[in-house]
Amino acid sequence: MSDLLLVVFDLVLLVGLLGVAWRCLASTDLFRAVVLFITFGLLLALAWVRLEAPDIALAEAAIGAGITGALLLVTLERLRSIVVERRRGQPDEPPDPAGADALLHALHDPPPARRTFIPALTFALVVGGLMVTALWHQPDAVGLEPVVDEHMDVSGVDHPITAVLLNFRAYDTFLELVIVLIALLGAWSLGRYDRLPARPAPGPILPGTLRLLVPVAIVTGVYILWAGSHAPGGAFQAGAILGAAGILLVLARPRDLPMAPSSPLRLGLAAGVTLFLAIGIVGLLIGPGLLGYPPAWAYPLIIVIEVAATLSIALTLVALFIAGRPAGDDR
Incomplete structure (x- = not known):
């Protein structure tokens, strides 16, 4: 009975997943499309x-749904702020055909009265058929699991x-960083850092939620x-979970949180790549090879790399969300 329920759930x-993805792609309303994108990320998690890949599920929920969804929402808010700012003081001028106003209106225009789904359906069937054919003829192989073990x-x-x-x-992981x-x-x-557009959010709900979520996110990340x-x-x-906690703080207090000083911020952002490369070069000099570790030192060196990479990833995600280098930093 439990196996049948799991099959039904799957x-x-x-x-x-298919329905939300289709609605997200077909939606002509930007806000609705972003909400559907976030929903798709949660379903994918x-x-x-x-x-049975909980680590990838955590990354998908934090980055695919949380951080990327928040980034899209802030981008939409920035676009609307640009439109309002350009309209202010120029009420009688026609909109720029290549500007943000025209883009926003184009994205919100209603769809044509008559649409055909035949091209999209044909494309989906062809791609699906090719994928099924490729998977059907996959040879039986154990892969690299015995070598890893x-x-x-x-x-x-x-x-x-x-x-x-x-x-x-380790080469792949280093290049990802x-x-x-x-x-x-x-x-x-x-360009330089520009403060996020903010709307007032009165009431105790947002501060109370942050006081609950941010400590939980930090403990979970650690x-x-x-x-x-x-x-x-x-x-x-x-790093994704800690970055999501930082983005929550930025969203809640976009005009109150100061930017970190330039030099410590740069050190934190580059810590993962720098330490990873330094340890890899040491491995090259003492014998195991580039990005190799002596067996006796493998565990502590991996822990050092993991801690530095976590710090860099969290700071990078928050900095990417804010966008723009720190104010006053002309280097």
Whole structure:
């Protein structure tokens, strides 16, 4: 009976994912589309839980639904603020055909009276058929699981995912941290920090919610970081949760929270990449190879990398959400 209920739940979850994704893509209202996108991220997190990948589910809920959804909402608010500012003092001038006003109106225009779903349905059937065909003819293989199990005793950790990410294929993880840092530098290159548009939110609900959620998020992030060596978790999941807590604070008090001083902020943002690369170079000099660890030092070195990466990821996510380099920073 329980297996049947799980199958029914999986089918309902699959239909919900497809339905929400379709409504999100087909919606002509920006706010509704963002809400549907957040809903899709939460449903996708449930799907990862059903696939027994709780660490990916945490990252999806924090980044895919939470941080990205909040970023889209703030972008929409910024766009509306730009439109209002441009309209102010220029009531009689026609809107710029290439400006934000025209873009906002275009995105909110009602859909055509007659629409056909045949092209979209044909495309979905073709892609779905190709995917089913590719999966159907997959050869039976055990993959790299036996190799990972054979070398777990020299990895420095007890969880195979952490061993793969930070020992057996540390190159990929290092490059992921580099890409996150490059994304922030790209955002900073567009200009200085501009305070988020804010609407008053009177009442005790928001402050009370923050007093409850932020400490829980911090404790959860620290636990996920600590548990990563022997259970699902690690730097990316912990950094995403701590970054989400920071974004909650920014959203609640967008005009009260000061930006961190430039030099400590830059050190925190670059800590993950810098320490990872430094430890990798030390490994190259003393024998194991680039981004390799001596077996006796593998565990403490991985912990150092995880802590630094968590700090960098959390700060980077908050800085990406705020957008723009710190005010007064011209370097």
